[in-house]
Amino acid sequence: MRLVMLDTETTGLSPATGDKMVEIGAVAIENRDMSRRTTFHRLINPGRKIPAEVVRIHGIDDARVKDEPEFSEIAQAFLDFIQDSTLVIHNAPFDLGFIMAELEACGLPNIHDMPVIDTLEMAKKQFPRQRNNLDALCDRFGVDRGHRNLHGALLDSELLGQVYLAMTGGKQFSLGMDLGIKPASEFVRLPSAVRSQNEKRETAALLRRPAVQIRQEDLGRHQALMQRIAKESGGAVLWKEG
DSSP: EEEEEEEEEEEEGGGGGGGOOOEEEEEEEEEEEEEEEEEEEEEOSSSSSOOHHHHHHHOHHHHHHSSSSSHHHHHHHHHHTTOOOOEEETHHHHHHHHHHHHHHHHHHOOOOOOEEEHHHHHHHSSSTTTTTTTTHHHTTTTTTOOOOOOOHHHHHHHHHHHHHHHHTTSSSOOTTOOOOOEEETTTOOOOHHHHHHHHHHHHHHHHHHHOOOOOOOHHHHHHHHHHHHHTTTTTOOOGGGG
């Protein structure tokens, strides 16, 4: 299985309110071997101001991304990198929400069916009622994070890879472990998908309605009215056109 550990940094908390990605980092491994990893890393111009309170978290300010490409310019390269892989993400709904929203905005194929493992979900099952952010998991599994002063997409992906392998038995994978692999669409429902589902539900409800039964007397009154309209209009009625 090819695994791609993935992380993003953003301008805020939600693409629904206009927030965008400013950095995306990914680390791909084969056969659970971090020593032969390949990486994907891009800074992204979000096309909007990066709030100061967010800069304090990841250190990426407007000046640093002003000459960087927009997501649409690197989207295909990103899709090529993650192709035929299982994504490993800590708090998958957050990162997938941004990625899937921006892919849709670009008019590119989305990743609804891509298999995803959410390490936050895994950690909550393994360590209920404990802190399960990435820093806490690094400390719990002895992963060195001393060089992590700020959040960074590529660095966090590297740390996540080490944490994930430790959580699942290192190079000797625990076959009995429930990884909770789910398609991306189960983590994120884009507004367009919600609208489509609502439209299908409304159509199905209409089709389930019983046919209207028209009484013969009502049909007779309708026909009489149509004849009267036709007579008074001199036959110039729309239902006789064509």
